[in-house]
Amino acid sequence: MVFDDDLIALSLAAAFEMREMAKTDRPPGPLEDSPKCARCSLLGICLPDEVRFLNHLTDRPRPVFPSSETGFPLYVQSPRAYLRKDGDVIIIEEKKVKIAEARIGEISQLVVFGSTAVTTPLLHECFRRHIPVTYLSYGGWFLGHTVGTGHKNVETRTNQYRASFDAKLCLRLARGWVAAKIANCRTLLRRNWKNTEGIEDHFRSLSRQFRHDLQQAAKAGEIEVLLGVEGNAARRYFQHFEHMLIRAGAGANGFQFDNRNRRPPKDPVNAMLSFAYAMLTREWTVALSAVGLDPYRGFYHQMRFGRPALALDMMESFRPLLADSVVITAINNREVTGTDFIQNAGGCNLTTSGRKRFIATFERRMSQEITHPIFQYRISYRRLLEVQSRLLCRFLSGEIPRYPNFITR
Numbered sequence: 001m002v003f004d005d006d007l008i009a010l011s012l013a014a015a016f017e018m019r020e021m022a023k024t025d026r027p028p029g030p031l032e033d034s035p036k037c038a039r040c041s042l043l044g045i046c047l048p049d050e051v052r053f054l055n056h057l058t059d060r061p062r063p064v065f066p067s068s069e070t071g072f073p074l075y076v077q078s079p080r081a082y083l084r085k086d087g088d089v090i091i092i093e094e095k096k097v098k099i100a101e102a103r104i105g106e107i108s109q110l111v112v113f114g115s116t117a118v119t120t121p122l123l124h125e126c127f128r129r130h131i132p133v134t135y136l137s138y139g140g141w142f143l144g145h146t147v148g149t150g151h152k153n154v155e156t157r158t159n160q161y162r163a164s165f166d167a168k169l170c171l172r173l174a175r176g177w178v179a180a181k182i183a184n185c186r187t188l189l190r191r192n193w194k195n196t197e198g199i200e201d202h203f204r205s206l207s208r209q210f211r212h213d214l215q216q217a218a219k220a221g222e223i224e225v226l227l228g229v230e231g232n233a234a235r236r237y238f239q240h241f242e243h244m245l246i247r248a249g250a251g252a253n254g255f256q257f258d259n260r261n262r263r264p265p266k267d268p269v270n271a272m273l274s275f276a277y278a279m280l281t282r283e284w285t286v287a288l289s290a291v292g293l294d295p296y297r298g299f300y301h302q303m304r305f306g307r308p309a310l311a312l313d314m315m316e317s318f319r320p321l322l323a324d325s326v327v328i329t330a331i332n333n334r335e336v337t338g339t340d341f342i343q344n345a346g347g348c349n350l351t352t353s354g355r356k357r358f359i360a361t362f363e364r365r366m367s368q369e370i371t372h373p374i375f376q377y378r379i380s381y382r383r384l385l386e387v388q389s390r391l392l393c394r395f396l397s398g399e400i401p402r403y404p405n406f407i408t409r
Helices: 005-023 048-054 120-128 154-164 167-192 199-218 223-239 268-290 309-332 352-367 381-396
Strands: 072-076 081-086 089-094 097-103 107-113 133-136 142-146 341-344 347-350 369-371 378-380
Touching (some): 072 352, 081 107, 167 309, 309 352, 378 381
Parallel strands (some): 072 107, 107 133
Antiparallel strands (some): 369 378
16 A cells, blocks of 8 residues: 555545544434444444434344343342452452452442442452442442443433423423333233133223323323322232232232332332332443433432432333342242241341342343344343433434333233
8 A cells, every 4th residue: 555645635534524523412323234333342332223223214223232241240248248359350258268259350240238348459440340339238228339430421411411401301201111111010910910710801901991091191291190190000000919929828929918018118029129129220320320321310200319310210111021020030939938038127128048049030030131122133131221221312312213112012
């Protein structure tokens, strides 16, 4: 290759165009069916086929392949645990005795309970590798998470904050989340109903009621009205929740569920539901932070100090799919039994061993692959949270006309 004047001019022109493109508020349009995209390391961030599909510019997206699904969360429950770094390995000690270890390159997230200690060198290594460190209370309530400098694209958060002051847009997003939640609750009931006697007549009536809730959600003119619709649908859903549990003697497999209660939960089923919702909040907070969104600035849930409103918004449609379904599986498969709970101060909590098995059930669900109902490719639930977060970014920036809620079939 000869470095003549024409090549130099072409190179300078390309550099100038790149600088001008970097100054614009919106990225350029996605490439059209380009073979370069499939080999690009930023495919999972750019989502070119999904953007074109939602803009009705293509028939079907190509499958998304996980960009960083090489590890799994590491949970440390013991309040006496001491975590330190030794090379590329996390050493877990209790009373200066090594009890376990894990390779840093094989974890996607570090989750610690209670007063578990994490050394500064280990935190620094997690920052360098973009591994979030999540802190939970002794009872499993999500307290917060630590990352490095965080996502650097301030334009994403600017779009989010600007949109959060648009009442019409907030209501539009909220309607979609509530409708998707109601639809997924109805589907979960249909799939897991254990008493088949008279099920068709019963579900015909129940479906009409849920359909009415969906219609009310679609035409709600205010957030307050939508909250009432959601509350009515949730009350109906939890009135029938016990029908999804295998019956064995009194209650369901030793578990009795009468109604939803919390703060604190008073029975084992509610204890598992609260713990599952706390874990799902953590997963959404991490996913939203990873794509550059502020998990505390929401559109539907009321914003107040310390409340991850956007994480709560995004998890609405996923509550039945990633929290309630885990509770149902843990009970019906007898992965958790009545002996795995303790009652104190008027509340009920999982024991350490019971929580360990419940976390395993939750992680299996997060790793489960499903067919995306819109894009028609296989994807894990954990990867799905990232895709949905990035699609919300695309909607807020005006790149796609609507945010596509996930409604299972």
